[in-house]
Amino acid sequence: MPSNNGILLEMNNISKSFPGVQALDDVSFSLKEGEVLALVGENGAGKSTLIKILSGSYKADIGNIKINGDNIDIKGTKHSIELGISTIYQETSLVQEITVAENIYLGRQPTTRFGRIDWNTMNKNAEELLKSLSINVSPNVLVTRLSAAQQQMVEIAKALSVDAKIIIMDEPTAAITEEDTENLFNIIREIVKKGVSVIYISHRLKEIFQIADRVTVLRDGKTVKTMDVEESDENSIVRYMVGREIGNIFGDESYKSEKEVILEVKNLTRRGQYRDVSFTLRKGEIFGFSGLVGAGRSEVVRTIFGLDRPDSGEIILEGEKVKINSSSEAIGKGITFVSEDRRTESVIQGFSVRENVTILLLKEVLNKIGLISGNKEKKLAKKYVERFSVKTPTLEQLAMYLSGGNQQKLALAKCLSTSPKILILDEPTKGIDVGAKKEIHTLIKNLAKEGMAIILVSSELPEIIGMCHRVMVMHEGRTVKIFEKEELSEEELIHAAVGNV
Amino acid sequence: MSDLSINESTGIKKRFVRFFFSQAMLLVFIVLFIAMSFASDKFLTTGNLFNIIRQSTVLGMMACGMTIVIIGKGVDLSAASILALCAVTNVMLQPFGYITAIVASIIVGIVCGLINGFLIGKVKANFIIVTLGTQILFTAMALIVSEGRNLKSRTEPIFSYIGKESILGIPVMAYFLVITFIIFGVLLHKTIGGRRLFATGLNNPAAKVAGINTSNIIMGSYVINGFICGVASVVLTSRLPRIRVGTASEYLFDVITIVVLGGTALTGGVGGIYKTAIGLGIFAIIANGMSLLGIPYEFQQMVKGIILVLAVLYDEFNRRKRLLY
Structure with missing residues (x-):
């Protein structure tokens, strides 16, 4: 043959x-x-x-x-x-x-x-x-x-x-x-x-x-x-x-988070998903969530974003105890969330690039009588598409025809359009190529430098170690340990992820 | 990296093909219009064209409401029953003055929409079962209130005015139709709520993540549909000298056919008021044409059934085309 x-x-x-x-x-x-x-x-x-x-x-x-x-x-x-x-x-x-x-x-x-x-x-x-x-x-x-x-x-x-x-x-x-x-x-x-x-x-x-x-x-x-x-x-x-050298994936300059605590989570529990989760998040900090798939990380951040309700525990935002009952409340309080699931959650596949970018900002593109102005909307969409370098032939291209990396950038553009104080990213670089990954990492670091507080859920240890100031490891719905920057190593994180410290 | 200046590299031929497909229903409408003009010399007369408009007004108004529900990934099978209940309410209350009658019938429409919307949007019950149930419920209520009789509908002069008179040479009803289409077009395509409805219909979980209260949006779509059924009932009582619950119930089938024929997708999130207008146009010409050509009622019904099946095939064809790339 x-x-x-x-x-x-x-x-x-x-x-x-x-x-x-x-x-x-x-x-x-x-x-x-x-x-x-x-x-x-x-x-x-x-x-x-x-x-x-x-x-x-x-x-x-x-x-x-x-x-x-x-x-x-x-x-x-x-x-x-x-x-x-x-x-x-x-x-x-x-x-x-x-x-x-x-x-x-x-x-x-x-x-x-x-x-x-x-x-x-x-x-x-x-x-x-x-x-x-x-x-x-x-x-x-x-x-x-x-x-x-x-x-x-x-x-x-x-x-x-x-x-x-x-x-x-x-x-x-x-x-x-x-x-x-x-x-x-x-x-x-x-x-x-x-x-x-x-x-x-x-x-x-x-x-x-x-x-x-x-x-x-x-x-x-x-x-x-x-x-x-x-x-x-x-x-x-x-x-x-x-087509070019990209250098160290994570960049190497050191940067520091501010002292001011923006979010405090105390003994948050949702039965069957996670128990007694507590942590603090500071301004300008990238706080990692590590652990195995199914450890309860995504569930915790979904609760903070108001998609699920906790059974008990407190969420303290800027010193004030809050109840977040829906995602729109979360967005109103300055929290945004990029889901790990691009296909079904973080991007609306059947919407055009324009419609995806402006969905959270429609109030800003209204004309005098309260109707959506096509021109204003286009301008705003163009601004964000260019700022986040989303590669698309036109603003009217449907999101489903974009590559994974570009969809992710689109999701980020959408979320950041509201100038949030807290950005929650669930596996933001899953299934994304190196070039786009690097761009997203740089973007996250720059946002932190500007004072945004970021929760980064990631299963990729090099990413967690390279990006985060502190890392919380979860195992079967419980916090195993919160690591400081100096303590981070792949071995330690893996040990914690499987539950032995 | 982003380069918005790249124009679509497709050639004129491809563009033409795409335009052809995107406007296929408009072409069908034009072809039918021309064909009917030749087929019957009565077709292209002012009298007949106004007649078409009068026959289409209630259907068109309801189709606008149904378009909104379908874009939110639902269907309101109780729409015609709401229309019947509202019309009966209107007629029964006319002794108390036309304002009372009109306001009451619109309120009844809104309440019906709220019941549907609450069960579907908030309780998250299946929309087919809910509206199938309320269809029977509302029809039964209308029958109970009217005691199953034919009701004389135009005891107040304003209804005869809406039904028979013209403003600037155009039937009053035409204004109802056109204004409804304009308002719904703006509502759906130019407001934040409209955009959110599309997002919800396309992808409910993603809409939630985008901070949209999808339960409220869905509930709202049924309430608006109830409202427009209420308004349409005013037109219905104006047009017909006598109202019978059974007459109104027949509208459901036609309304869904019109929306789907226009190209609003049953899978939610795709469609628009412009499409529904074209769907209405095609449907109205076919219905009118069949009457003009003297086709018996049974055959007319048969043709309507075939049109609905073709409309569903067209919907499926569009869906595949969207998924193609």
């Missing part, structure tokens, strides 16, 4: 445009049999579009695709799977309420003579398949009980069960712990040995050096460079990605 120097897949001169955006411009790359090819690039570089062409969701405007040297016209997602291409997305497409085995054989379950599902055979096959990949998951368990990492592994098994030759993984490690990442990598190494090729997309450059053989860098819809991982290093990849 391998006839062209082991090259399994070629994509040549692929171009694809959407209204107002040239998503891909003459992109070419090849995939060898049994290799892991990392595909990297900033958000908006065209990775997703490329993947969607390969998986049959989009059709390329120009260009050809070859598999085993034959020209292929991918007609749709089903055809793509028939061609041996399986795509595993960040959010799994497994059905949560049925078992692992059912998911693997969904739609093609083995049946008995009477047309009923042959559970024994199905479970046995699934078990063998999982074992052959050293995936330590029982085929009888419901998918919803599995961790994010285990679900990714089941997806891999599912892909192999349909004889996938090419597996595309889109940020598989975005939501999983480091230990699980190692397990996932072992399984990838396992399947590569079997001759399967993997296209691996990740923002975590370190992982590329652990798992990939070659790396292709995309920038602004073009292939910039393909190189062997062994001959490259993190800096050179970053340089190709952003």
Whole structure:
């Protein structure tokens, strides 16, 4: 079968445009049999579009695709799977309420003579398949009980069960712990040995050096460079990605918070979510919330922003005990919040860039008789879009067509338009490329310097350590410890996050 | 980094195609208008055109209210029942003077809207079940109050004036229709509340994070709808010499057809009053055309059913087009 120097897949001169955006411009790359090819690039570089062409969701405007040297016209997602291409997305497409085995054989379950599902055979096959990949998951368990990492592994098994030759993984490690990442990598190494090729997309450059053989860098819809991982290093990849050197990610100048306490939280409790959480927040301070996913961090900040009510405890804002019953009250008191969930919360996907930016500021764009003035609104939107360097073809572009990093900047622009005193950021750089990340970090630091108090919830330890003055670590809904700047180290934080101090 | 000067790089052809799709319903309207002018020599007469307007006024006013509810990701299945209850209230209270009658019927409309709005916005009950329930409730109340009779509707002269007279040669009812559309257009597209309604309909959680009290917004949409049903009932009693609860109830189907036909999405957050105006235009021409051409009632109903199904298909087509990129 391998006839062209082991090259399994070629994509040549692929171009694809959407209204107002040239998503891909003459992109070419090849995939060898049994290799892991990392595909990297900033958000908006065209990775997703490329993947969607390969998986049959989009059709390329120009260009050809070859598999085993034959020209292929991918007609749709089903055809793509028939061609041996399986795509595993960040959010799994497994059905949560049925078992692992059912998911693997969904739609093609083995049946008995009477047309009923042959559970024994199905479970046995699934078990063998999982074992052959050293995936330590029982085929009888419901998918919803599995961790994010285990679900990714089941997806891999599912892909192999349909004889996938090419597996595309889109940020598989975005939501999983480091230990699980190692397990996932072992399984990838396992399947590569079997001759399967993997296209691996990740923002975590370190992982590329652990798992990939070659790396292709995309920038602004073009292939910039393909190189062997062994001959490259993190800096050179970053340089190709952003087209410039970006220096130390977190900046190094030291800065100090002011003494004045702006927010004090005392024994805040919400049953089933968190208990007895207490901390103070000072002006100009970046206060970190660290801990494992599900430790209760997001729930605490959502309560402070008025989206949920606490069962007991006090919130003292500028020396005054307050009750915050709704998000609009929170905004009125000078608190804003950027949710971790860009898709459903921090940005209104179906609104244009303009409408998103001005949603909190509509009072400022009214004309004399109290109606929204189109001109004033446009001007205001333009001002914020430029100040926060949101990349968009026009102000009327719908937010859903922006890249993740730009959506995040849009969310920030919206929140900061009200000149808040307290800014709460929940995972502000999750799934965002290095360039935009750096911009957001610089922005956060500058805001703190100007005296804004910032709560930063983040699962990324380098980010927490690099950015924060103090860090509160939570574990299963309780505060483990509040660390001062000097005490911060990855080891300490991890220990605290798993509950031992 | 931001570069707002980049213009959309798409060519004239693509722009034309997009314009064509975005204004597809306007084109349908124009084609129908021209076609009807040829099909029937009675169509393009002042008398007939005014007749179309008279027939469309109640529907159009209600469609404005329904547009607001649908943009907030709801539907008010009780709208026509509110109309009936308000109309009955109006007629029954006319002995106490027209001001009492009109004010009372509008208040009844608002109260009906409040009941719907409270249950859907605040209690967060499912809008289909709630309005299905209140549909029966309001209709039953109207039947009880009217004792199921045909009521003589225009005992006060002002109603005959609204129903029959003209100002500057144009029927009084046309002013009701146009003013309603202007007010609702402004309300929806030019006020903070309108913008918040779109946000709520598009994405409720995100609207909440943006500091919008989504329960109030949704409640408000039903109250406004109740209010406009109340006002529409005044027009209804003016137009028809006799009111029967059953007549009013038939309006629901037409109103929803008009809104969806115009292109306001049932999935919420997308649409507008301009679209509803076009939807009304198309619907009114088809209804009028079928009468002019002497098509039997049963077939007219059949055509209306087909139009609603086509409108829903058009809605689905639009939704996919939005998700395409």
